[in-house]
Amino acid sequence: MALLTPALATVLALFIYPMLRSVAGAFAEGDRGDAYAHFGKAIELYSGDMVFTLLIVSGSTLAIGALALTIAGYLTLGNTPWAVAALRWLYRWPLFIPFVVAAQCMRTFLAKNGILNNTLDTVGLIDVANASGLLDWRGIVIAFVWKQAPFAALLVAGAMASLDRSMIDAARNLGASRFRILYDILLPQVRPTLVVALVLSFVTMMSVLSVPLMISGHSPTMLTVDMAFRINSYGDYGTANALGVISYLFTAVAAWAYLRHGIREGSAR
C-alpha cells in the first residue's frame, strides 16, 4: 500500500477533489438564493447546445464503431493481400495525432475553398464557386471520426487477431459470407473490446475543446466551448460547473459500463 500511496494521492488531489469541487460549485447558491439557480441558467442558455453536443458525440461514436469494425474485419477476413497490407499501413496514421492538429488540418481541408472542395471540383463532381464548406457540425464529426476511428480499429483488430481462427475457417468452409462471419462470429467475441474503445472515445470527445473551438465555435456549439466561454468571458464558475455536472451525467452510463468492466478485468488479473 505504501508503494501505491503517492500515485493514489495524486489522483485524489488532482482529479477526485476538483471533480467533487465542480459538483459542489454547481449546487452552490446563486444570486436567486436556491441551489438549482446555476442549473436553471445553464438550461435556459444552453439547452440547445446540450442536444447538439449529445447528437454530435453519439453520432460520432456510432460512426467510429462502424468504421473500426469494417477496418478490423477487413484486416482479419480480407482476400486481397495487397489491399490488406495497404489498409494496415494506411489506417493508423491519425492514431497519435493530437486533436488540436487534427482540428487545424480539418479547418483548412474542409473550408469552402479547401483541398476537399478543390479536388472534387477538379474531378468534376462539384463546382467550387457554388459549393459550401463543411465547417459546422459536420466538420466536428469528421475531425472526431478521423482521429478516433484508428484508435478503436487498433484495439478491435488486436482483439480479432488473438481469436482462434479455426472457427472462422469452419464457417468459411460451410459457405458463410464474410459479412456474416464478421457479424455472427467475430463481433460477439470482440464486443467487450469494442465497447471499451467506444466508451473511451465518447468520454474523450465530450472533453475536447480544441476541435469545436477551431472548427465551429459559433452557436450552436459544444458544451466544452460554452464552459470555456463562461470562465474566460464572465468568470462565471457556477454556470460552468453546472454545465460540467450535466456533461458528467451524459457520460454516466458509459462511465458505469467502463468502470464495471475495468474492475472485473483487474480483479481477474
Next chain:
Amino acid sequence: MNALSGSRGLARLPRTLGVALAVGALAFAIFGPLSNLLLWSFAEQWYFPQKLPGQWGFKWWERVFRPTGDAMESLWTSVTIALVTVGTCLALAIPAGYALARRPMRWRALVMLAFLLPQAFPNLPVYINVAQVFYSLGLNGTMAGVVLVHTLHGLVLAVWITSAAFGAVDRDLELAARNLGASPLRVFMTVSLPLAAPGVLASAIFVFLESLDEFTGSFFVGAPDLTTLPLLLFNASAGGNYQIASITALILLVPSVLFMLVVERFLRADVLARVGT
C-alpha cells in the same frame, strides 16, 4: 489452362478496380488533411479562388525557426514540461504498477476505481476547478502547475502499462534471487525492473507524447503566461495565421507519427488492448 486463368483474371478486373478505388479514397481521406498543412506552410500568397498557393517560399519557416521566434520558445517550454512530466509520472507509476501487479491488497477494487475514474469522466470541468485551486496557490501560469496537470493526464496510462509490464515478469526469477539472499529492493532493481524495462520505456514515451500534445489542461492552467506548442498553434490559427499554425502542427506531427510507426515494437497488440481497459 492459360486461357482459363486469363478469363478469370478478366472477370476479377472490376472487383480489383473497386478495391483499388476504395484504397485510393481512404488514402485521400487520411493524407488529404495532412497534405494541407504542408501546402499552407509553404504558401506565401494563397487567395480565393486559387486552387494552389500563388506564391511559394520558406518565409514562414524561416520566421518560425529564427532562434528568437515564438515557436522556438514554445518548443523548449513544451519539451521541458514533457521531460519533467515523464520523470514525475514514472516516479509515481513504477511503484504503483509494481504493487498492482505483485502485492495482494485489500480494497483492490476501490484502488482500481480511483485509477479508472479519470478516464471515465470528461476532464474539462475538472481542469476548470484545478485552475481555480491553482490560482489561489499561485500555481497558475507556472511550469509546475502545468506539469502537475500533465502528470495526472499521463499517470493513469503509465500505471496500467507498467503494471502489465511487471505482470509479465516471471515470478520464479524473483523468488530465485530472493532464495540466493538478495534483499527485496535488490531483487526489484536487478531482476524485475530490467525485465520490465521495455514496458517502462513505452510508458515513458507515451507520457512524453501525451504531455507534448495536451491542450485543454494547459489552456486553463498555463495560458496566457505559458505558451506550449499546442497553445501556440491555437493562437496562430485563431489569429488567422494559417502558416504559423500549420508549421507548428507539422512540428507536433513528427513525434506522433514516429511513435505510430514503432508502437508495435514496444507494445504487442495484446498489451495494447489491455491498456485503458
